[in-house]
Amino acid sequence: MQAIRVATETDIYAVYKLNCASFSEAWSVMALGMWQERGDDLDVWYDENNKLAAYYLAQDVLDEVHIMQLAVIPSLRRSGLGQRLMQYEIKRKRSKGMAVMQLEVRASNKPAQRLYASLGFEIVGQRNGYYSPTDSRPAEDALLMNFSL
């Protein structure tokens, strides 16, 4: 694996592809590009063959870190990358003096919930029907998870 680094414009298409492979509510190339341009957090992690393995997308609001997306390519899931990427971000945010990390996760997304719980995140609430229905899936609740830095 290469070093985790801040995304540049040239990473956006690869992030978009992994985003589509990971989320039913995928972001557009334009939305991802605008996020990167604005300087909000978009960190990427490439493997030794220069293929995008994982990314992390978040926004700082005052002393809160709002995690929007975390994704690992399907072929490398369950090999510890998600956990290592999150540990990297936790350390980085702690050293910046941020107070808390927050996120919403689908009630059915047990892999993500277990990953966050393994890092010390706790379920602090629920938003009913937060995820809109699509052609392929009904509306779904979001669980709110927090981690005190």
Ligand SMILES: CC(C)(COP(=O)(O)OP(=O)(O)OC[C@H]1O[C@@H](n2cnc3c(N)ncnc32)[C@H](O)[C@@H]1OP(=O)(O)O)[C@@H](O)C(=O)NCCC(=O)NCCS
């Ligand atoms: C959620 C996701 C980022 C996890 O990344 P990952 O690299 O596979 O996770 P890790 O290998 O670091 O797993 C760390 C821990 O999380 C839990 N976990 C991860 N995937 C799991 C799974 N499929 N089933 C059960 N537990 C799982 C386990 O506790 C695991 O520790 P263990 O392997 O020692 O038991 C990845 O599955 C993914 O990209 N999913 C699609 C996008 C997504 O749902 N993102 C989160 C949105 S909030």
